[in-house]
Amino acid sequence: MTQTSRAELRNLQDKTAIVGVGTTQFGAIYRDLDPERSAYELGLIAFREALQDAGLKRSEVDGVIVSRLPHYGRMCEMIGLRHPRFVNVLPGEGRQSGIALQYAALAVANGLADVVACIYGNNGRSSGARYGGEDRGTTPQAMFEAPYGMTSPGAVTAMMFRRHQYRYGTTTEPLGHLAISNRANAALNPNAVMQRPITMDDYLGARYIAEPLSLLDYCLINDGGVCFIVTSAERARDLKHTPVLLHATSQASDITPVYVADDFWHEPMSQIADDLFAVSEAQREDLAFAKLYDNFTPTMLFTLEGMGFCEPGESADWITPERIGLHGELPLNTSGGHTSESYMQGWALHVEAVRQLRRECGDRQVADAQYGLYACAAPLATGHILKRDDR
Amino acid sequence: MSTDTTNTTEQKPLPPVNTLTKPFWDGCREGVLQIQFCNICDLPWFPPAEACPRCLQDDWEWRPISGHGAVWSWIRMWQQYFPGWSPDEYPYTVALIKLEEGPYMYSTLVDIDDKDVSCDLSVEVEFRTVNEEITLPVFRPSHGTTDR
Incomplete structure (x- = not known):
């Protein structure tokens, strides 16, 4: 029972792009267990790298979606974003990463935000997560x-x-x-x-x-942070990397x-x-x-x-x-x-x-x-x- | 496998009994497997919920079910996630039972060697007393027909 695909999805086609990506050093920190390592710190490192990768200024980021990070407030505070215009929190489950990109694209395509940073931090290994x-x-x-x-x-x-x-x-x-x-x-x-x-x-x-x-x-069970930054396709064409469109x-x-x-x-x-x-x-x-x-x-x-x-x-x-x-x-x-x-x-x-x-x-x-x-x-x-x- | 973390004095997890689930556990103690049925549309459901997921109404009752079903799938758990299982109990079997009435129920299998288990095996309920309050439904191969 497959329903007919939705033509309205074309409204999002090629409207937005991922323009910056950042990841922590997965291998290095796997070998360096740190019970005090916070998920927010990992998110921060990834955000910093993604921002630099995009060639954007922090002040241009006006949307934040966090996942697995319990509170948006702490993340925004740590990355010095006091007045974001679009904020959301997604739980720390794998189904949410694709949804984060969808929310960011919806927000950008509909004018709720210009630049959305999607930030994930996971200190599961250091904090003893067993996933069962x-x-x-x-x-x-x-x-x-x-x-x-x-x-x-x-x-x-x-x-x-x-x-x-x-x-x-x-x-x-x-x-x-x-x-x-x-x-x-x-x-x-x-x-x-x-x-x-x-x-x-x-x-x-x-x-x-x-x-x-x-x-x-x-x-694996390991620690790390990931960030991707989403903006409009139009804006993306003025930035330093070849844009990767959400097609x-x-x-x-x-x-x-x-x-x-x-x-x-x-x-x-x-x-x-x-x-x-x-x-x-x-x-x-x-x-x-x-x-x-x-x-x-x-x-x-x-x-x-x-x-x-x-x-x-x-x-x-x-x-x-x-x-x-x-x-x-x-x-x-x-x-x-x-x-x-x-x-x-x-x-x-x-x-x-x-x-x-x-x-x-x-x-x-x-x-x-x-x-x-x-x-x-x-x-x-x-x-x-x-x-x-x-x- | 390391057994250092096994604390055999700790109990296996026990279900908390609340107003919603108490009739289920009362039934098990008396040897009756019962689940909720909607009085409007006759839909059965499990695990317990406050309203019929089809009608969205709270006009429902607990009704005994046949206790018959089939193994949808099963696993042998080797990893020590919970306290209470002694080292010699590993690996233990968990089965997902598709009840004759439709809903699914996680449980375990008794009176059968793992080598004889297969998906779609016909099973029937029996009960294992854990303590005064909790009796767990488990499933054994069913030898008779399902129409009793």
Whole structure:
């Protein structure tokens, strides 16, 4: 049941651009655990870098969206922004990074702000975050899950993957290809946390976390900050970098009490794909890369199937090292993604998309990057096509 | 796997019982699995909520259900996220049950080896007493038919 794509999405097409990006040093601070490291400090570092990257003055920033940072006030205070005209706070979950870009673009395109800084800070590793077991039964869902030891986003993804295995005969080998490919890309990314290449034997020998998923299917837990700055496409053309336009974007959802979806989120992901490819002159074969949200490797399978890169159940055959590698038909997660570069909940995937389209990625640069995809499969799903603006 | 952090004196998480959820736990204690049904449209739902998600009305009641369902999926949890499971209990099994009436329920499986578990396995409820207040519904392979 796919609804007709929404022609009104054209109203946002190519109206806004990401003009500045900043990231903290993921690898260096991974090796330097600091219990006093604050998420705001990480956000500040990323903001400072993004501002410099954009060549903008701080006084030109009049919008701020923060995520995973509990309070906008502290962030604005620390970056010396006293009078922003558009402010919002998004929770620290991966679904929100794409939504942050959507809000920023909506605000800019409709005149609520001229320049919006989207700022994310995550001190999860230093503060001991485990992404499981925090809620021993306080929420309406957790009180019926925790007594059985059910917890963690990884475990629900494992539930979905087991079902996928049952339904389609999927093995863990394609997940291994994804993990290996991410790591190979990270080895070419000086900023990545995990740079030592892994083999299929490493993958198959990794310890289980929530079986059938094992350690190398999982995102990292690391500290970091990310910022991207959004302004109008018109303004972007006067700034120092080649603009990266928000060419098409869409959101869809499947919100159930148990997180999982019987169709592996095919319906929301196909709605998003229909929207994006209806609006864009670029089609699947025109994408230079895809940044697929990879909190856990199976999420990428669900995304590829839902967005029509292959039929439901066929992602295992579709995923080959040749196809998804840097020189392949559709290079995936060129930075190393969440399993190898940095678990910035989609934020760093956005930055990598921008850097690839600017062709700044050195040894891991894909050829002729003109259009690139970001997609996040989750109960609240998003996707964008970003476009290099060569005018 | 390191067991240094395992504090075996700490209990497994227990559900807080509140006004909304008390009838569910009262039912389990008496060996009856019941969930909310809308009196207007007959929709069942779980976990408990204050109104029917279809009608948005609070005209609902707890009704016993068949206790039959199927394993939608299942995992073996190896990671120690919660206190209360002793080292020899790992990995433990968590299953997501699709109840015959429609809603899903996380639970665990009993009376079956993990090697015999598969998705869509037919299961039926039984109950495990935890303490005076809480009895947890768990599921075992169902051998009979679902029409009792």
